[in-house]
Amino acid sequence: MWSSLAASTLSSTHRGRETVISSRWFKGFTIALACGLLAFPATSAAAPGGQGYGKPSDGARSLGDPLLPQLGNGGYDAEHYRIELDYDPGANRLDSAETTMIATASQKLREFSLDFQDDLEVSSVEVDGRAAGFSAEEATPDLSDDPDVTQPMKLVVTPHPSTRPKAGREFTVEVQYAGQPQPITDPDTSIEGWINACFPFDPPQTCDGAFVVGEPMGSQSWFPSNNYPTDKATFDTLIRVPNGSTALGVGELAELTEHADGTSTWHWTEDDPTATYLTTATVGDFIFDVGSMVETSTGTTLPVYNAIDATASPAQLAAINASLARAPEQINFLSELYGPYPFDSTGAVADRAAGVGYALEVQTKPHYSGGFTSGDPSIDVGTQLHELAHQWVGNSVTLETWADIWFNEGWANWSEWYWQFLENGGDDPAAIWDDLYATTPAEDWETAPALLDGDPANLFHFFPTYQRGAMTVQGYREIVGDQTFFAFAKAIQSQFGHGNVSTAEFIAAAEEASGFTGARLELLDDYFQQWLYGETRPTIVPDDFGP
Incomplete structure (x- = not known):
């Protein structure tokens, strides 16, 4: 929306x-x-x-x-x-x-x-x-x-x-x-x-x-x-x-x-x-x-x-x-x-x-x-x-609870970033991510996308629901690479299409799609925990995963 x-x-x-x-x-x-x-x-x-x-x-x-x-x-x-x-x-x-x-x-x-x-x-x-x-x-x-x-x-x-x-x-x-x-x-x-x-x-x-x-x-x-x-x-x-x-x-x-x-x-x-x-x-x-x-x-x-x-x-x-x-x-x-x-x-x-x-x-x-x-x-x-974009992410694959709204809006917002960059002269999503991470005030990070302070008045709060949701998606793309990321984007539709997805199910599917094991898998799980549930600016960023 x-x-x-x-x-x-x-x-x-x-x-x-x-x-x-x-x-x-x-x-x-x-x-x-x-x-x-x-x-x-x-x-x-x-x-x-x-x-x-x-x-x-x-x-x-x-x-x-x-x-x-x-x-x-x-x-x-x-x-x-x-x-x-x-x-x-x-x-x-x-x-x-x-x-x-x-x-x-x-x-x-x-x-x-x-x-x-x-x-x-x-x-x-x-x-x-x-x-x-x-x-x-x-x-x-x-x-x-x-x-x-x-x-x-x-x-x-x-x-x-x-x-x-x-x-x-x-x-x-x-x-x-x-x-x-x-x-x-x-x-x-x-x-x-x-x-x-x-x-x-x-x-x-x-x-x-x-x-x-x-x-x-x-x-x-x-x-x-x-x-x-x-x-x-x-x-x-x-x-x-x-x-x-x-x-x-x-x-x-x-x-x-x-x-x-x-x-x-x-x-x-x-x-x-x-x-x-x-x-x-x-x-x-x-x-x-x-x-x-x-x-x-x-x-x-x-x-x-x-x-x-x-x-x-x-x-x-x-x-x-x-x-x-x-x-x-x-x-x-x-x-x-x-x-x-x-x-x-x-x-x-x-x-x-x-x-x-x-x-x-x-x-x-x-x-x-x-x-x-x-x-x-x-x-x-x-x-x-x-x-x-919501027809895929939101309407076909729909949030399971209203606390999962970051999924609908984060993916749709990221889709707009990506389309604007490739088709309409907009900024690279990676550059948008870097700018938001560097310039967003500390108080904006205090509302976790998958919690929203337990307050329904925050459902459509722009930064946690739209921007931080989209940053979570873009960060995952940078962590796993385009080939894995775009295959995962389609797999979500295959697995959850015409149904519902929870934040926990999303994280589990993303971790499985990554192919990571051991310490890298643990780091990826910590990444999602910080970005979706954390109430401070996350410290785990894509560069931490190395080449």
């Missing part, structure tokens, strides 16, 4: 949400949820003779994330979501909505929960076609002492005894709701989720729909889910809007249906595993174009879905199209680094959403919010490379 607020001091920035230098809306949607259940240590694991086979028990309301324990739910594993929204852009209201989740239980469930804010009014919940009890409850613990920060909520579901999910069996949950979705304010005070797309920042404003981005928790502002990166699922997103509005979801456009009442339904489908934070339902007045490109490493033709805010000036439109024209070459550049593009389509959304100030790597369609104050739409070509 990249943020525009850093633009005044940096040539480019990203925020997993990337902070752009130079991530809600609908009318009616129903939630039918078929829930697959995740085993949760100690509390939700189903074992023979245990809670999965005997007396029903409650699913955990947390998956124990070190930074965001309020997110995620135990007892099931989500497999597929079908989200149907009937959205009125003028009122920024979901006239109706339905989300259906198909999941597999990991224990016999008396009760389970979904991550869902209570700004939208739930009218009914069904489990396997039978009415279920439900209530809205605050997640625990409190996320922040700041009253402006949004407290995550849970939709707690109590199935009828006859439809209680059983361990190892698939079940379906359908949630119907309506109302006006609200944005989520994160611990760093940035906003995400369902954001009314308006400009400029100060009134009077012009609004045309919603800019919908979800990192780390914004998706629960508009649909109920198991909102945690390890519970990936496939998606069907159906959005009914007035004719003339464009509605966007993850994946490919399966069907566009016009109705007699002057509305149209946009049906998007994504059959690759998708983390909930990478979904979207953006709606607005866009110049919408469907093109294609050839991914040269495989010869595959990919659909390209680009949407540019219709109010873009001729100069803005020309600049955005110039960046978009470079996207195919950037994707092919990245496929040489990491292997074949991991999804079935690509594209971009250049919106006008003042007050956001960042870009986000929405799966298959990176989102660019425009200027923070003006909302003026733009796509910086370096930020575009960063967001496209």
Whole structure:
């Protein structure tokens, strides 16, 4: 991700949400949820003779994330979501909505929960076609002492005894709701989720729909889910809007249906595993174009879905199209680094959403919010490379916990360094490493990338997450040499693609790929411990490994 607020001091920035230098809306949607259940240590694991086979028990309301324990739910594993929204852009209201989740239980469930804010009014919940009890409850613990920060909520579901999910069996949950979705304010005070797309920042404003981005928790502002990166699922997103509005979801456009009442339904489908934070339902007045490109490493033709805010000036439109024209070459550049593009389509959304100030790597369609104050739409070509790199590192290979975000952002930031050097006249990554190591103030080293002081407000802190993450990657490259490094970059995709990776798993894979033994292997392990977990400036540098 990249943020525009850093633009005044940096040539480019990203925020997993990337902070752009130079991530809600609908009318009616129903939630039918078929829930697959995740085993949760100690509390939700189903074992023979245990809670999965005997007396029903409650699913955990947390998956124990070190930074965001309020997110995620135990007892099931989500497999597929079908989200149907009937959205009125003028009122920024979901006239109706339905989300259906198909999941597999990991224990016999008396009760389970979904991550869902209570700004939208739930009218009914069904489990396997039978009415279920439900209530809205605050997640625990409190996320922040700041009253402006949004407290995550849970939709707690109590199935009828006859439809209680059983361990190892698939079940379906359908949630119907309506109302006006609200944005989520994160611990760093940035906003995400369902954001009314308006400009400029100060009134009077012009609004045309919603800019919908979800990192780390914004998706629960508009649909109920198991909102945690390890519970990936496939998606069907159906959005009914007035004719003339464009509605966007993850994946490919399966069907566009016009109705007699002057509305149209946009049906998007994504059959690759998708983390909930990478979904979207953006709606607005866009110049919408469907093109294609050839991914040269495989010869595959990919659909390209680009949407540019219709109010873009001729100069803005020309600049955005110039960046978009470079996207195919950037994707092919990245496929040489990491292997074949991991999804079935690509594209971009250049919106006008003042007050956001960042870009986000929405799966298959990176989102660019425009200027923070003006909302003026733009796509910086370096930020575009960063967001496209996330399709491999972040979207296909996804962090396991939010404390692993350095992996997403470090690799994407390094990818931008490397591309800028080879293709766009930028500095050598080795020179960037040397400069940052020599000039970064001591206090910036005090926040370890894989710990972030245990504070979710530090998730998108630029130096530890982006810069030090990228330095760790570049340092490993210098230690093992290009041949080993680039083979490792591809191996990560082979080993963890369409899944998740933890910091510990990354370190283990990197050490194995190095081929080092004995003292050199011990030194490499110390290198990773210092660079990812240390709270002072590391003392182990690539030169310590010799030729």
